[in-house]
Each structure stands twice: as structure tokens, then as C-alpha cells.
Amino acid sequence: MLFNTPMQKATLIKRYKRFLADVTLADGSETTIYCANTGAMTGCGNPGDTIFYSTSDNKKRKYQYTWEFTLTPEKYLICVNTAKANSLVSEAIKKEQIPELIGYQKCTAEVKYGEENSRIDFLLSDQNKVDCYVEVKSCTLLDERTQAGDGYFPDAVTTRGQKHLRELIEMKQQGFRSVLLFAVLHSGIKKVQPADFIDKKYTALFEQAKKEGVEVICYFPDLSRYITA
Structure with a gap:
């Protein structure tokens, strides 16, 4: 549960x-x-x-x-319990609810990798495919000043998040599949973008990662099914 x-x-x-x-x-x-x-x-x-x-x-x-x-x-x-983001994504991967991540035989959590001593949230592997490194970030920052449904990450400067982007870029350069997955944990958010007004360095790395071929996926779990009160 x-x-x-x-x-x-x-x-x-x-x-x-x-x-x-x-x-x-x-x-x-x-x-x-x-x-x-x-x-x-x-x-x-x-x-x-x-x-x-x-x-x-x-x-x-x-x-x-x-x-x-x-x-x-x-x-x-x-x-608001960000510790649940990985559990929600793990459940979705196993139930094949994220189309971009379907078809892997094995899903391993918290695997050490990279030059900066990181742990990837999920390593997806299959004998017929290259390994897929999936980094999960929870998104709860809604800012609708420009357009309804605009979500942003991060909500504070994140040196850890910057490190993870560098690691994903490195894995992609080594020939693996790299994925940055935003677990959208706010029902008002319809899309996610980097919060340049909060962390410009993260935004720059985000844009670099996309140019290098790092995939960006948004997963929108149905949060209401967990509320029974």
C-alpha cells in the first residue's frame, strides 16, 4: 500500500x-x-x-x-509527501501505465551510477534493449500568471537536481537511454517546465540535457483515488 x-x-x-x-x-x-x-x-x-x-x-x-x-x-x-513520488512511479512502471517506459523486463531502484556518486531512481533493463536510467522529480509548484495549468520545477534552488541532470547527460553520452520524469503531484498542473525564475543554472542544464537527447516525461497520477476520508 x-x-x-x-x-x-x-x-x-x-x-x-x-x-x-x-x-x-x-x-x-x-x-x-x-x-x-x-x-x-x-x-x-x-x-x-x-x-x-x-x-x-x-x-x-x-x-x-x-x-x-x-x-x-x-x-x-x-x-505533499515527496517520498511517495518514487512509489507512485514504481507502481505505474510495473503496471505499464507510462507508455514511454513499457517493455523492460527488470526495474531496479536506487542503483549507484555516474561520476558524481549518484543513485538513479530506477534502472530499467532488458536483454533486447539498452539500459534506461530514470530520474524522478516531484512537481507541485503551480504558477498560473502566464497560463492556466503551468507547473514548474524546482520550487527552490537545487544543487542536487543540477547534479542529476549532469549525470543523465553523461549516461546519454555513453550510449544509454536517459529519462527525466516529472511526477506531477498537483491536480491543477497540466504541463511542466523549468523554473528559470528560481534556478537559472538548473534551467540551463535542463536545456542542455534535452539537446543531448535526455528524454523528458510527465506522469500525471490520479491522486484522488488515494483519498478515502
Whole structure:
């Protein structure tokens, strides 16, 4: 199971210290829950938003509840738990729900590769095909100032993301297939582009990667099927 279900609703009071958030539960009481997201989370959690949380049965955890989704006043559903992006993509690859990645016999996660000591999210292999390196990035930044449905990555400067683009370029130059896959975890996002207004270096590397033949894929999972509360 990707999520502990059924999830419960709460109202967000505030997020702080990156990994923590205070919420008001359905019974009116207040508590602190865990937030598995190191990013800026722009537009993904404003005070007063409805959030959905899961409950852990691990008694050793300090915080029993984990913030999984936000439902905005505009009725956008957002998966804020970025740790779930790879699980969603793994499930989709195995169920052949991503047409560009169909036809590989083996899917291996977290494989060491590259000159910069990286780990690729998924290495797809088949005896009849060249290996395919798939790097997954979760996209939740919606900015509709130019056009409705515009999504951007990253939502903060990412030296790690820059490194991953360099590694994908290297793999492509070595003759392998390289894929940058955006897992779109915001129901309002219809397309994804690099956030030049946030990280110009990442954008430059993104454009270089495309010229080198690195493929860019967007995967739009149906987030609503995970909400049962």
C-alpha cells in the first residue's frame, strides 16, 4: 500500500521547521504532525487549508501522523509527501501505465551510477534493449500568471537536481537511454517546465540535457483515488 488508509482530515494551522506542521483535528483538538517535504512547498500548504494525514503504527515514532495531501480552496489536490513520488512511479512502471517506459523486463531502484556518486531512481533493463536510467522529480509548484495549468520545477534552488541532470547527460553520452520524469503531484498542473525564475543554472542544464537527447516525461497520477476520508 502506498498510503495508510483511510486517511483523516484536519485543518492546517502552520508549517514550520520544514518537517513539522500544527493542525486542528476533526474533534477540534490541536496536534503536531510530520511533514515529509524538504522543499519550499509554495502554494501547497496555507493556513486554513484542508489536509489529509495518515497514521503510523510504529510506536517508536515521535509524531504518529504524517501529512500526505493538501486540498486547496480551489479544490486542487496536492500530494505533499515527496517520498511517495518514487512509489507512485514504481507502481505505474510495473503496471505499464507510462507508455514511454513499457517493455523492460527488470526495474531496479536506487542503483549507484555516474561520476558524481549518484543513485538513479530506477534502472530499467532488458536483454533486447539498452539500459534506461530514470530520474524522478516531484512537481507541485503551480504558477498560473502566464497560463492556466503551468507547473514548474524546482520550487527552490537545487544543487542536487543540477547534479542529476549532469549525470543523465553523461549516461546519454555513453550510449544509454536517459529519462527525466516529472511526477506531477498537483491536480491543477497540466504541463511542466523549468523554473528559470528560481534556478537559472538548473534551467540551463535542463536545456542542455534535452539537446543531448535526455528524454523528458510527465506522469500525471490520479491522486484522488488515494483519498478515502
